[in-house]
Amino acid sequence: MASNSVIKPKTQAGKRALARREEKVIENTKSCLLIRGGNTSEAIGSCLKDLYSLKKPHALMLKRRNPILPFEEISFVEKMSRKYDCSLFAFASHSKKRPNNLVLGRLFNYQLLDMIEFGVEGYQPLCTFPVAKVPVGTKPCLSFQGEEFDSDPTLMAIKNLLLDMFQGPRVEKIRLQGLEQLIQFSYCDGQILVRSYRILLKSSGSKIPRVELSEMGPRFGLRLRRHKLATPEQSKQARRQPKVATIKKIKNIVPDDGLGNRLGRVHVGRQELDKLQTRKVKALKRPREDFNAADGKKIKKRRLSDNKKRKNKE
Amino acid sequence: HAMSVLATSVPPTFDLGLLLINNPNPLDPASTRGPELEPYLAAVARENAQSLLSEIWQRLPAERVEDAVVAPLPPPSTPLPREKPPPKPKPPSRWEEFARLKSIRRNKKEQAVWDEATGEWRPRWGYGRADPSKEWLLEVPASADPNEDQFGRLKKEKKERVAKNELQRLKNISRNMRLGGTLPALSAGGGGATSSSKELKRALVVAKRSDASVGQFSAKVGGEKVGHLQGRRRHFLPNTGSLTAERGIQEQVLKELAARRTDPLNTERAVNRLQQQREQSGDAANAVNGRRRPQKKKTAGKVSTEGGKSRRQNARDSKSRKYKKAAASGRANQKMKSLMKSKTLGKRK
Numbered sequence: 001m002a003s004n005s006v007i008k009p010k011t012q013a014g015k016r017a018l019a020r021r022e023e024k025v026i027e028n029t030k031s032c033l034l035i036r037g038g039n040t041s042e043a044i045g046s047c048l049k050d051l052y053s054l055k056k057p058h059a060l061m062l063k064r065r066n067p068i069l070p071f072e073e074i075s076f077v078e079k080m081s082r083k084y085d086c087s088l089f090a091f092a093s094h095s096k097k098r099p100n101n102l103v104l105g106r107l108f109n110y111q112l113l114d115m116i117e118f119g120v121e122g123y124q125p126l127c128t129f130p131v132a133k134v135p136v137g138t139k140p141c142l143s144f145q146g147e148e149f150d151s152d153p154t155l156m157a158i159k160n161l162l163l164d165m166f167q168g169p170r171v172e173k174i175r176l177q178g179l180e181q182l183i184q185f186s187y188c189d190g191q192i193l194v195r196s197y198r199i200l201l202k203s204s205g206s207k208i209p210r211v212e213l214s215e216m217g218p219r220f221g222l223r224l225r226r227h228k229l230a231t232p233e234q235s236k237q238a239r240r241q242p243k244v245a246t247i248k249k250i251k252n253i254v255p256d257d258g259l260g261n262r263l264g265r266v267h268v269g270r271q272e273l274d275k276l277q278t279r280k281v282k283a284l285k286r287p288r289e290d291f292n293a294a295d296g297k298k299i300k301k302r303r304l305s306d307n308k309k310r311k312n313k314e
Numbered sequence: 315h316a317m318s319v320l321a322t323s324v325p326p327t328f329d330l331g332l333l334l335i336n337n338p339n340p341l342d343p344a345s346t347r348g349p350e351l352e353p354y355l356a357a358v359a360r361e362n363a364q365s366l367l368s369e370i371w372q373r374l375p376a377e378r379v380e381d382a383v384v385a386p387l388p389p390p391s392t393p394l395p396r397e398k399p400p401p402k403p404k405p406p407s408r409w410e411e412f413a414r415l416k417s418i419r420r421n422k423k424e425q426a427v428w429d430e431a432t433g434e435w436r437p438r439w440g441y442g443r444a445d446p447s448k449e450w451l452l453e454v455p456a457s458a459d460p461n462e463d464q465f466g467r468l469k470k471e472k473k474e475r476v477a478k479n480e481l482q483r484l485k486n487i488s489r490n491m492r493l494g495g496t497l498p499a500l501s502a503g504g505g506g507a508t509s510s511s512k513e514l515k516r517a518l519v520v521a522k523r524s525d526a527s528v529g530q531f532s533a534k535v536g537g538e539k540v541g542h543l544q545g546r547r548r549h550f551l552p553n554t555g556s557l558t559a560e561r562g563i564q565e566q567v568l569k570e571l572a573a574r575r576t577d578p579l580n581t582e583r584a585v586n587r588l589q590q591q592r593e594q595s596g597d598a599a600n601a602v603n604g605r606r607r608p609q610k611k612k613t614a615g616k617v618s619t620e621g622g623k624s625r626r627q628n629a630r631d632s633k634s635r636k637y638k639k640a641a642a643s644g645r646a647n648q649k650m651k652s653l654m655k656s657k658t659l660g661k662r663k
Contacts, residue, residue: 006484006487022401023398024401025400108396113395140333141334141363142334143334143335143337143359143362143366144337145337145358146341147324147339150338163332163392163394167332167394172387173385173386174384174387175384176383176384176385177383182359184358184362186341186355186358187340187341188341195355197363199367208368208371211360211363212360213360213363230395238395238396239395239396240399241396
């Protein structure tokens with residue numbers, strides 16, 4: 001909570017910014033940080049820009065070149081993630097040894113969770129496809145083709161990362177006409193082929209429409225290079241969900257018996273009827289010594305006013 | 315031909331919360347080569363999309379919201395990691411505790427307040443409120459000093475109230491931290507990962523036992539419980555103590571040394587003697603060859619004719635050289651072994 005911080009925010013905008021960054025039960029959509037390395041080729045630079053277009057508005061492209069090596073020193077990425085509040089990152093670079101290099105990764109609590117390095121092959125930019133693009137912020141349909149995505153542990157981790165990267169905003173309800181994009185990941189000969197299509201719903205005989213696709217771009221293949229995956233403990237910690245307050249069913253109580261009455265059974269326990277207290281009687285409050293055992297008469301309670309009466313008498 | 319991918323083999327699984335279809339069938343290798351790749355992939359994608367949309371249309375109940383047909387999405391079944399850890403429950407502040415005990419409930423205040431001075435409704439806060447600090451006229455109360463600055467008094471009181479409130483807020487935060495909460499966020503970008511006390515203790519233990527003496531001589535940190543030193547390598551017996559034990563150990567050392575001398579065939583001596591004989595009886599060439607020359611390992615087995623020596627003689631010489639070398643290395647080995655096995659006052663574990 002903003003009020004829980006030592007330094008209180010002075011403006012409403014500051015207060016809102018802090019509130020956005022704090023830990024929540026239901027989190028914000030993960031933002032992606034796009035970083036250009038020391039050297040980029042035209043292809044990989046364009047690929048990064050297309051990735052930015054796909055991930056808008058939950059993406060941030062850093063303007064400057066950052067000659068860093070994520071697999072050797074990840075602290076820069078962690079620092080930037082903390083600064084801009086982004087949990088995903090994409091790092092593009094180009095060198096002779098690693099041409100058209102793309103590192104996709106994610107962070108948990110601003111610390112590296114896992115990252116995977118790909119070589120981008122057969123890239124065709126978004127602009128080369130003449131099909132109209134989907135509106136910004138569309139939730140895409142995702143398709144994974146290939147048995148390896150369910151069997152090979154590395155590919156399972158890659159699938160999880162790609163899901164996280166491309167799932168789009170989390171929504172409770174989706175407009176059925178708004179299912180406009182399909183991103184297909186197919187495993188073929190050591191490469192993950194990524195294709196993005198525009199969905200066109202045509203009327204068919206039945207209630208379910210007929211699907212037609214037109215390739216929207218971008219088009220590329222990802223060849224796995226290096227990877228740094230999360231340890232089982234890290235992934236377990238990252239997946240820990242908060243206890244969402246659920247309506248606990250209270251035993252013994254019927255909230256509504258159909259007529260608007262709330263019924264329940266009261267368990268009183270064992271009662272000794274002769275020792276029950278029904279109402280308080282002041283007379284019974286007086287101590288027992290007031291009663292003279294001999295004549296059974298009650299001793300009068302002395303009052304200050306009695307002194308006056310006595311004086312008067314005297 | 316794309317239909318065969320889905321029709322014959324394993325049916326796809328869905329995760330509608332993520333609009334995901336998992337198709338575990340492999341791609342047809344024949345179709346993925348050459349110019350057929352893209353149309354084939356498009357066909358496969360179309361099949362997948364059709365399956366997914368059919369699933370959505372069938373499984374999810376459609377509702378109508380204004381002029382759009384909408385379906386509620388189920389929560390995703392694929393576990394995805396969170397961005398940040400879930401929030402820790404904040405311990406109640408001192409006022410909250412008090413209010414709970416006394417069952418004081420919050421009264422919702424209305425925005426408009428009747429202002430007597432102007433005779434109109436004023437907002438409680440914000441623009442146009444009746445701010446006491448903006449009063450142009452203040453009555454001097456009967457009990458007050460006539461020379462006292464009333465405006466200044468109000469200002470001072472407000473300052474004090476604000477300061478008190480701030481102090482109590484900070485006290486609450488420090489109380490939360492003491493009771494095991496997390497360090498509050500200092501700023502949007504600042505604050506590092508704070509370790510819990512458990513993690514810090516663990517780190518201390520690991521750091522201490524990472525040196526050769528396994529943390530024996532490291533300074534003890536305040537509040538640290540030093541337990542059994544794990545991984546202690548060398549144990550030394552105390553200098554003072556049982557004399558019989560020490561005597562026993564020394565005797566053992568001597569015994570082992572003496573035992574080594576009981577080897578009847580002293581190979582080293584035998585070889586030396588042989589060599590001397592050879593040198594005395596042999597000619598000049600022999601003497602040259604007989605010199606103990608450090609041999610290369612590669613030429614150990616080779617026989618080279620030097621100075622007109624017979625091959626047989628050379629063979630014998632090389633053998634003797636080998637024998638000498640072995641003897642020398644054997645000696646070295648034995649020396650090493652004896653060094654390693656030698657007893658110090660302490661036992662080696």
